[in-house]
Amino acid sequence: MAQILDKAAVQPRRRFNLANSLIIRRSPARSRLATIILRIPVNSRPNRVDLVATVGVRGVTGIAQVLFRIFRDGREIFNTQQGIESAGSEQNYAVTFQAEDRNVSAGAHVYTVTAENLTANTRADVVGPISFSGLAVRTRN
Numbered sequence: 001m002a003q004i005l006d007k008a009a010v011q012p013r014r015r016f017n018l019a020n021s022l023i024i025r026r027s028p029a030r031s032r033l034a035t036i037i038l039r040i041p042v043n044s045r046p047n048r049v050d051l052v053a054t055v056g057v058r059g060v061t062g063i064a065q066v067l068f069r070i071f072r073d074g075r076e077i078f079n080t081q082q083g084i085e086s087a088g089s090e091q092n093y094a095v096t097f098q099a100e101d102r103n104v105s106a107g108a109h110v111y112t113v114t115a116e117n118l119t120a121n122t123r124a125d126v127v128g129p130i131s132f133s134g135l136a137v138r139t140r141n
Contacts, residue, residue: 007135008038010034014129017127031114034131036132038136042106044106047104048100048136052097052132054095055113056092057092057124059085062123064119072110072111113132
């Protein structure tokens with residue numbers, strides 16, 4: 001059985017809201033969406049950190065390719081890409097992704113989720129909700 005070491009969650013936007021949208025910046029710039037801190041005690045290896053993020057996105061112009069990244073202490077540990085359409089039946093998306101970080105060293109670690117638009121002449125906005133959670137557990141040898 002795994003032992004829980006720490007958990008954290010944040011929900012900077014709780015609902016879909018077009019009036020309070022955030023333009024996803026064009027790569028290489030990034031839009032920071034959410035940050036959590038997880039603490040790993042000394043002598044807690046092997047361990048893993050399970051991370052889950054959900055981001056509400058709306059296509060505004062063209063078909064944007066949005067790159068979502070997760071960083072630990074400023075170092076990228078995960079990324080995924082999602083196409084976001086702006087016309088027709090698909091304009092609003094709730095993009096959910098999950099990452100696993102294994103054998104994290106002891107100490108407090110800052111995990112951050114970002115988004116960036118890879119496609120020129122397109123626009124995608126974060127319209128909510130945004131949620132980001134992490135669960136650190138000690139695993140069996």
